[in-house]
Amino acid sequence: MIEKEFIDILSKENVDIKLDEEMKSHTSFRIGGKADCFCSVKDVGSLRNVIMLCREKNVPYFILGLGSNILVSDKGIDGLVIKLEGEFNEITLAEDNIVRCGAGSTLARLCNFARNMSLGGLEFAWGIPGSVGGAIYMNAGAYDGEIKDVAFSVDYMDKDGSIKRVRDAELDFGYRHSFFTDTDNIILRASFRLIPRSQDTITEKMQELMDRRKTKQPINHPSAGSVFKRPETGYAAALIEECGLKGYEYGGAQVSPKHAGFIVNDNGASAQDVLGLIDHIKKEVKEKKNVELCCEVRFIGRV
């Protein structure tokens, strides 16, 4: 429950505010209850004031990217959901072969910008439906590339509102992990070191990877991509398929008949349905294959 005084102070910032916002409109799963308050923040100064206000008034906040790697609780989210817009969408060619991009931009815009500048290196990211902030946070990757191969410097705001920079090895990139994982730090913008390449070559690679996605993944169905991290042995999708779970349904949630690593919401699934299906998959894979699956998708909100 958010007090009126909090909303009154918040409204003075460079923000758009929505109360009781349905989170299913902001997640690729099309699942999620209401957030007490949803706020699009347009500039760094406002972001700092919003964070400070939340801390002063003890209001929890969550930074949302494009919602393509989260499962939001049916009971919604306490406090404030913050989305980075306005200046956080800016992309610039900083110096030769280096592109700086705001955390709120989609990866798709960044990929297109790089191609227009005849800069390669981001082709792998074409088709990952996230924001630049979410991609840095998760060290998103696909096929032959990962964010860690191209991102070398990230500006962020810490929980006290100070702006800091992490570079190179300090970014601590690992498999679906970065310096930012499970911290309160807010990614503001990132710099990418790219390689001169012809636009035709870049387009060809992007098209090839998109075609592979379309063939293998249920990209036209609501999902959050691969639900589980790659285990130490084998692939989650193969293990799930070998357990006979392809197409298995639990409430409105289903193990995708096209790619067993994906759970799709084809029939008005609730977050509880997805969690129930995740539990079932984990139990079966443990029993039949003796492998412990870990979730890549993050559960957000009230338990």
Ligand SMILES: Cc1cc2nc3c(=O)[nH]c(=O)nc-3n(C[C@H](O)[C@H](O)[C@H](O)COP(=O)(O)OP(=O)(O)OC[C@H]3O[C@@H](n4cnc5c(N)ncnc54)[C@H](O)[C@@H]3O)c2cc1C
């Ligand atoms: C069809 C489909 C295909 C996919 N394919 C791939 C794939 O090939 N490879 C891959 O790696 N992933 C894939 N994903 C998963 C997802 O797109 C990526 O993990 C993506 O990087 C998440 O970005 P997002 O902006 O949607 O983050 P969100 O889901 O909004 O958030 C994820 C986490 O990042 C944090 N976060 C977001 N922005 C910021 C910020 N500015 N500062 C601090 N924290 C932040 C959030 O708080 C949250 O904890 C796929 C998903 C779908 C639906």
